[in-house]
Amino acid sequence: MASVTYKNVVKKFGDSTAVDNINFHVEDKEFLVLVGPSGCGKTTALRLLAGLEEITGGEIQIGDRVVNDVAPKDRDIAMVFQSYALYPHLSVYDNMAFGLKLKKTPKDEIKRRVSEAAEVLGITDLLQRKPRQLSGGQRQRVAVGRAIVREPKVFLFDEPLSNLDAKLRVQMRAEISKLHQRLQTTFIYVTHDQVEAMTMATRIAVINRGKLQQIDSPQNLYDHPNNLFVAGFIGSPAMNFFPAKLRKDGAKLVVDSGDFVVALPADAAKKYEKYEGREVVFGIRPENIHDVHFTPPNIHGETISVKVDVTELMGNEIFLYLVNGKNTFVARVDPRSKMRVGEQAQVMFDMDHVHIFDAQTEEALH
Amino acid sequence: METSKKSASLHKANLKRAALPYYYLLPAFILMGVITFYPLIYQVIISFTDFQTKDLLKQLSSPELKYVGIQNYVEIVMGGLPVQNFEFFRILTYNLWWAVTNVMVHVPAGILIAVLLNTQGLWMKRLYRAIYILPIVIPPIVVATVWQNIFDEQYGAMNQLLSVIAGWFGSADPVHIRWLNEYTPPIPWLLPNGPLTLAYYAMMIANFWLGWPFMTMVATGALQSIPKDLYEAASIDGASGSQQFWNVTVPLIRPAMIPAAVYGFTLSFNLFNFVYFMSRGGPARSTEILVTFAYDLVRNLRLFGVAAAFSVIIFFVALIIFLITNRITHATESYSEA
Numbered sequence A: 001m002a003s004v005t006y007k008n009v010v011k012k013f014g015d016s017t018a019v020d021n022i023n024f025h026v027e028d029k030e031f032l033v034l035v036g037p038s039g040c041g042k043t044t045a046l047r048l049l050a051g052l053e054e055i056t057g058g059e060i061q062i063g064d065r066v067v068n069d070v071a072p073k074d075r076d077i078a079m080v081f082q083s084y085a086l087y088p089h090l091s092v093y094d095n096m097a098f099g100l101k102l103k104k105t106p107k108d109e110i111k112r113r114v115s116e117a118a119e120v121l122g123i124t125d126l127l128q129r130k131p132r133q134l135s136g137g138q139r140q141r142v143a144v145g146r147a148i149v150r151e152p153k154v155f156l157f158d159e160p161l162s163n164l165d166a167k168l169r170v171q172m173r174a175e176i177s178k179l180h181q182r183l184q185t186t187f188i189y190v191t192h193d194q195v196e197a198m199t200m201a202t203r204i205a206v207i208n209r210g211k212l213q214q215i216d217s218p219q220n221l222y223d224h225p226n227n228l229f230v231a232g233f234i235g236s237p238a239m240n241f242f243p244a245k246l247r248k249d250g251a252k253l254v255v256d257s258g259d260f261v262v263a264l265p266a267d268a269a270k271k272y273e274k275y276e277g278r279e280v281v282f283g284i285r286p287e288n289i290h291d292v293h294f295t296p297p298n299i300h301g302e303t304i305s306v307k308v309d310v311t312e313l314m315g316n317e318i319f320l321y322l323v324n325g326k327n328t329f330v331a332r333v334d335p336r337s338k339m340r341v342g343e344q345a346q347v348m349f350d351m352d353h354v355h356i357f358d359a360q361t362e363e364a365l366h
Numbered sequence B: 001m002e003t004s005k006k007s008a009s010l011h012k013a014n015l016k017r018a019a020l021p022y023y024y025l026l027p028a029f030i031l032m033g034v035i036t037f038y039p040l041i042y043q044v045i046i047s048f049t050d051f052q053t054k055d056l057l058k059q060l061s062s063p064e065l066k067y068v069g070i071q072n073y074v075e076i077v078m079g080g081l082p083v084q085n086f087e088f089f090r091i092l093t094y095n096l097w098w099a100v101t102n103v104m105v106h107v108p109a110g111i112l113i114a115v116l117l118n119t120q121g122l123w124m125k126r127l128y129r130a131i132y133i134l135p136i137v138i139p140p141i142v143v144a145t146v147w148q149n150i151f152d153e154q155y156g157a158m159n160q161l162l163s164v165i166a167g168w169f170g171s172a173d174p175v176h177i178r179w180l181n182e183y184t185p186p187i188p189w190l191l192p193n194g195p196l197t198l199a200y201y202a203m204m205i206a207n208f209w210l211g212w213p214f215m216t217m218v219a220t221g222a223l224q225s226i227p228k229d230l231y232e233a234a235s236i237d238g239a240s241g242s243q244q245f246w247n248v249t250v251p252l253i254r255p256a257m258i259p260a261a262v263y264g265f266t267l268s269f270n271l272f273n274f275v276y277f278m279s280r281g282g283p284a285r286s287t288e289i290l291v292t293f294a295y296d297l298v299r300n301l302r303l304f305g306v307a308a309a310f311s312v313i314i315f316f317v318a319l320i321i322f323l324i325t326n327r328i329t330h331a332t333e334s335y336s337e338a
């Protein structure tokens, strides 16, 4: 059981900086997900913690111990690799027992731990097989099993589900979450899949270009993104953005995109009043744009007219790709909507759920 | 009526189709018949005769040619040939020992050098890789001649080197070791059946130079196909450098190294040109291998019938070795997906 702390952590490969001054603290028993686009440095950040890369600057603590110069095996961590990295010549049992054997753990103890882990993961029947005789999902379980038997203080996962098919991925996602609850240990999990991040994490750290963008609970991250990058990265389909200007229109504070003008409700107006005249980016998530015929009650709606460009029927909802002047954007509307491609139509923005960012700094305005 | 006719023509067509591959194979069979099967059968026939130089002209129709049954074979195996220093089982044992010890030295050394050259951040890797191709491309006769000179009693580099080293320990006398001619074995009990003379050690050294690069080449290829994250997983599991070597490197290059070792074994077992040029099988046939002896039977002793019988025996020895090594190779499946 241990917390993990990154303090001003920097990692450079030659001239390029993979991890750029990252700071965060992970509480004991937390499930932290590091998420970000490809090449942003998440794997590198994790490997620094595992001791597989040497740290360029700053320090990493596991518990109260600075581990910069501690060998991987002495860090009390276990890692599940994206490729699983199972020893191909060893049986499943021996794969899981390998670390314990090296530590000269007594035979019965090894046996007990391996069978326990196998039980938890449902791979008891596979213990005598070689990795090549397993399916991708089974290999994945063995890799997790190998981590479990070490009884580490911190579990590290590097995109463990990315080689599985969509259905299995959903299933393993749930199993890893269950495992976390059962083991009551700190998990640090790297993925580029924001759905994985949202569904499993107690907190998510969003990284871009080696820099930590925001670290928060999934809901807070979704509702209150700190900046344009986080707003665009979390959520699918992504948030719609419109360059716009805040200005007064009579008593109201309005967002003027040049093509459409929408008014902010009173409480939001009060919050953003001080930014009047500022160049901003106006953001609204697709699910907060409704077909005018199917709007939820009691919202502060603003109607704008659009042309329907593409419709995607998803069964339980419809994705509409809409055009308004020079803007194209996506709406996620009620499946009963009758909008057709090429039609002129009306949609309603739910103005209680809008995001406003500074156009220069790309930071959220508060 | 109709149907039986139909089936008959069908049958014919099938036969035709079945015969087709053999037409394609025919040219190859004819060629092999002329250059392989004919000499082979001819050789088996003369192995049952006392074929000698005087029979060369008229060959099998020679009036003086006597069929002696299996006498040649018996004389080879039981002794009784008019040849000095020849005992079949001693030579066979030595030949196997020669091949095995070569492989036992070349394979580990090849792996070790490959691992060292595979170190990350090593300077001029490409240069080393170019250098170790050299022994493979230099003709064996050149190699043998050079090493023969190195082990020369009077002027050889080896004795000079040893003289210098002896000098450091206060000996002023030049070293005169008769590497290729001394008959008394330095370690008499090592292979009691066929004593290992100094020439054997000298040839081991020379053949080491010839043999390791191939093993290094194979091992380098195998090493580079080992995923890096296996080592990382092992280091998290707590494996030290040497434990990683024994638990990851060795098992993972095994599928590549065993066939290479088998190949090396067969190569050394029949290493005619090197052995012949370096020691001529001497001194007193102590470094003779089967193929060099067979050559000697024809070239110098002119016992063609015996030589033919001897070749047939070599053929069966090689066949047994082939069957055994084939099993070993098959037993080592690779760990890959398939």
Ligand SMILES: Nc1ncnc2c1ncn2[C@@H]1O[C@H](COP(=O)(O)OP(=O)(O)OP(=O)(O)O)[C@@H](O)[C@H]1O
Pocket: A013, A017, A018, A036, A037, A038, A039, A040, A041, A042, A043, A044, A045, A192
């Ligand atoms: N060993 C290395 N040598 C040089 N550069 C490296 C090395 N490892 C990573 N990098 C660079 O560091 C940056 C971050 O890489 P990293 O593997 O951490 O990305 P990632 O966020 O895990 O991406 P992905 O989602 O594609 O796995 C990349 O620009 C990468 O090219």
Ligand SMILES: [Mg+2]
Pocket: A042, A043, A044, A159
């Ligand atoms: Mg990665």
